[in-house]
Amino acid sequence: MIDIKVPTVGESISEVTLLKWVKNDGDYVERDEVIAELESEKATFEVNAEKAGILKRAAQEGDTLNIGDTLASIDDTAAKPEGAAAANGTPAPKKEEAKAAPAVEAKAVSQAPVTTVPNDIKATPVAAAIIADKKVDPKSVTPSGYQGKIVKDDVLAALSNPGKVTGGKALFNRDQRREKMSQLRKTISRRLVESKNTTAMLTTFNEVDMSRVMEIRTKYKDKFKESHGVNLGFMSFFAKAAAIALTEWPAVNAYIDGDQLVYHDYVDISIAVSTPRGLTVPVIRNVESLSMADIEKKVIELAGKARDNKLSMEELQGGTFTITNGGVFGSLMSTPIINLPQSAILGMHKIQERPMAINGQVVIKPMMYLAVSYDHRIIDGRESVSFLVRVKELLENPELLLFGKDPVKTLLEL
Known part of the structure; x- marks a missing residue:
């Protein structure tokens, strides 16, 4: 009898959800055959049988499991049922x-x-x-x-x-x-070409040290999950940082309508979600007024609806700024395309350890490249660069996310 454990699936992930059992309790499974699907905060992945034998399930669909927990056991001494074919279709x-x-x-x-x-x-x-x-x-x-x-x-x-x-x-x-292009793919194609052809698009880059954000997630993830029922992800940090920076640089949160500039006193952030059908960008309303937990809950809700194709038109319209995360697919750097009619989009990327010069010493730090593509017709270079530098500052000093100012300087009225 061997135990099948929940595997390590990525940095800072301590728990997963059992999404679906592919095999039933008591089934005979072949070595390497998929027996279950698990879901982490970043992706869905499969678990394979490590040996052939009779499967005994140790968890139910929907259960939250920690890394290393026993998912199932396999009786590898059990005889294969008569007439059963091997998983690859070859004779036993x-x-x-x-x-x-x-x-x-x-x-x-x-x-x-x-x-x-x-x-x-x-x-x-x-x-x-x-x-x-x-x-x-x-x-x-x-x-x-x-x-x-x-x-x-x-x-x-x-x-x-x-x-x-x-x-x-x-x-x-x-x-x-040849495959017929879906309506969604046609829409994506049309909007991307329109964005490139009708905006004076430019991209500015920077990099952010993710050490403090990762430390906070590691330290508080269990308490956060216990208190709020959701995982503490990266998106809430980025959405909060963007919301504060957008209020300070309102042109980045505005757009052109004919011969007028439309400014917004609120921040509605569109979150780019990749689905099997294509890219969708549901909107989180009034991010400037939401807590970290509220943002995480909304991200999970909208991403789930996007995957199930249940987003309403209202949830897909009206964003003032967009965040896209190519890092989940391994992208190190990219130039995201503006989501019309908005004027700017923030691109997150893969966190990668790199040698950095800190006070004259080489130190290994978890770094992420950031990119902001913006419409130069409404946003000047000073505004775009200052916006991105402010996002960097807020992420490297997460305590500033509370109300956008240094607590000590606020105390001293500096």
Whole structure:
């Protein structure tokens, strides 16, 4: 009997939600077969059977589990039911082979841990072990598994045909296919081209040390979840920082309407959400008046509606500023496109440890590049740069997010 634990899924994530069981209690599962789907605050991911056997579930759908908790157990001594096919569709191996294979594969896993495969590469445990052992570049392997996952046969094919595309496709194939563009994709296409053609778009960059934000999340995430029922994510920090900076630089929160400039005394932030159907940008209203917990709850609500295609037109209209997070996909730097009729958009990116010069010493810091694309017709360089510098200051000193000022300086009336 072996236990299947909740795996480590990323930096600062301590708990996940059991989204769905793919296999039923008492089912016979093959090694590497998907048994469940888990959801963290950043992404949905699958859990695979580490060995073949009878599955015994230890949690219910909707349960919140900590990293390392037992998700299920597998009786690997149980005999395979008569007539059951292997997961890959091939005939079941002979008894002697069935006993020997797991031992060999388990040895490979122990010698080459899965953690050697980058977090943004999806691979089954056996495939990951072979990748690590043979030092295969995961990006050279074409996945053919469920939802783009690399399986063992993909890696073996890549080893047999180094440098060539495999993954179930014939070498030297010339296939192509046509798909009708969806209405959403047509709308996205039209609006992006309109944005590029009708605005004097320019992008300014900066970088932010995320140490303090990450420390706060690590220190208070459990209490925050207990008090508010939601995880403390990065979006609330960025939305709060943007709201304060936008009130100080109102042109960044304004837009052009004909020959008039429309300024807003409130901050409605559009959050870019990527869904299987395409990009949507639901709006969080009056962010300047919301608490951190209120923002996190709204982000979860809108992201859930976006994934389920249940957003109303009201929830998709009226934003005054947009935040997009390419970092969840691994983007290190980008130039986001303005979301019309708005005049600016803030791009978040991947947090990456980099050597920084601090007081003459080289120190490793978790850094994130920030980008603000803005319409130069209404926003001058001074305003855009000052806005981004203010966002950087607020994120590197999160205590300023309380009311936008240094507490000591406020006490001393400086």
